Amino acid sequence: MTDTVTKMAVINSTKVLPSDVIIKLYESNADVTIKETCFGVIVSGERKAVDELLSTARKMDPYGIFIKERGFAPGDVIRCRATRRGGARPGFHTLETEDKILPHIAQALKALDKGEVPEKKKQKKKLDIEKFKQIIEEAEVSE
Amino acid sequence: MKIFIYPTNSLILSDLVARFGHEPLAIMQEISKKIKTGGLDSPPLNITPEDPKFGLKYAAVEVPSGVRGRMSLFDPLLTQAGAAIIVRDPVISFGCMGCARTNELVNFLIRAKKIPMLELDYPVSEEDAREFVFRISEFLKSLKPAEEKE
Numbered sequence: 001m002t003d004t005v006t007k008m009a010v011i012n013s014t015k016v017l018p019s020d021v022i023i024k025l026y027e028s029n030a031d032v033t034i035k036e037t038c039f040g041v042i043v044s045g046e047r048k049a050v051d052e053l054l055s056t057a058r059k060m061d062p063y064g065i066f067i068k069e070r071g072f073a074p075g076d077v078i079r080c081r082a083t084r085r086g087g088a089r090p091g092f093h094t095l096e097t098e099d100k101i102l103p104h105i106a107q108a109l110k111a112l113d114k115g116e117v118p119e120k121k122k123q124k125k126k127l128d129i130e131k132f133k134q135i136i137e138e139a140e141v142s143e
Numbered sequence: 144m145k146i147f148i149y150p151t152n153s154l155i156l157s158d159l160v161a162r163f164g165h166e167p168l169a170i171m172q173e174i175s176k177k178i179k180t181g182g183l184d185s186p187p188l189n190i191t192p193e194d195p196k197f198g199l200k201y202a203a204v205e206v207p208s209g210v211r212g213r214m215s216l217f218d219p220l221l222t223q224a225g226a227a228i229i230v231r232d233p234v235i236s237f238g239c240m241g242c243a244r245t246n247e248l249v250n251f252l253i254r255a256k257k258i259p260m261l262e263l264d265y266p267v268s269e270e271d272a273r274e275f276v277f278r279i280s281e282f283l284k285s286l287k288p289a290e291e292k293e
Contacts, residue, residue: 006175010154068157068167071174078178078187091152094235098154101265104272105155109162111273112280118273 005047006070009054010095011040012102013064021057021065028053035074039095040065042074063106144286147224147253149246150233151217159276160228163283168220177216190215201248213245221252226259226286228279233265259286 011018022036025043030053032045041057043050058065072079079089111118144165148156151170160167177189184191190212197218198211229250236246253260261282266272 066158069171071171108272108276
């Protein structure tokens, strides 16, 4: 049995659109199924072909294209919203939450490639109970 | 090396682990195996009555079958994990990641395994993100690289 895999590429780029990536993927003429979505593209096929294809596509914007595996193939009737009468598909909220952080991650990856070492942040200490009691007492006195 | 990630469906962690030359252990690959198995017994995820029985390895029979069924999905990930990257209290673990009790159990089991582990918080600013990515890269560099898949 061949090792088939479905991967999604989430595009959070200022210079590349999902449609650009789709054209690049079609150019390869590889034996895979491709679907353009609002967040990027979904590619399904043999693992080796999918990995090669997506690593080529990532070169268009290495810091703007993020890839992860997906359980369901594109357009799977079990998962597709068209057959489930709408609503967000399971997994959408995770994607939505992480999508908001992607620009920060992209900047961080850029900085890492430049060899920048971030300053260690000071750990926030929990408030001491005695200090807290003192604050309460002071507040009561001022009233 | 195979790296367990938590949240187990995280795009960011999955991408970063693969980017730095390791193999992420994500829940998606287990779901994929389930739904590709010939003859769909129990759509949508093909979790059959047999699965909660596999979950008995981790949870007692009185524990809800939902937890045990989920644990049967997590079992291969926990078994294969050579290291782990855990994000503390992710907001999304309340939603699509589902069951809070399963998540607690998974976190406990991964800690009990005594494998190299990195604990982080989700970044909220660019500064946080720089530290987040830097710490992940340093952690992954300190581990053995992943073997090539055929």
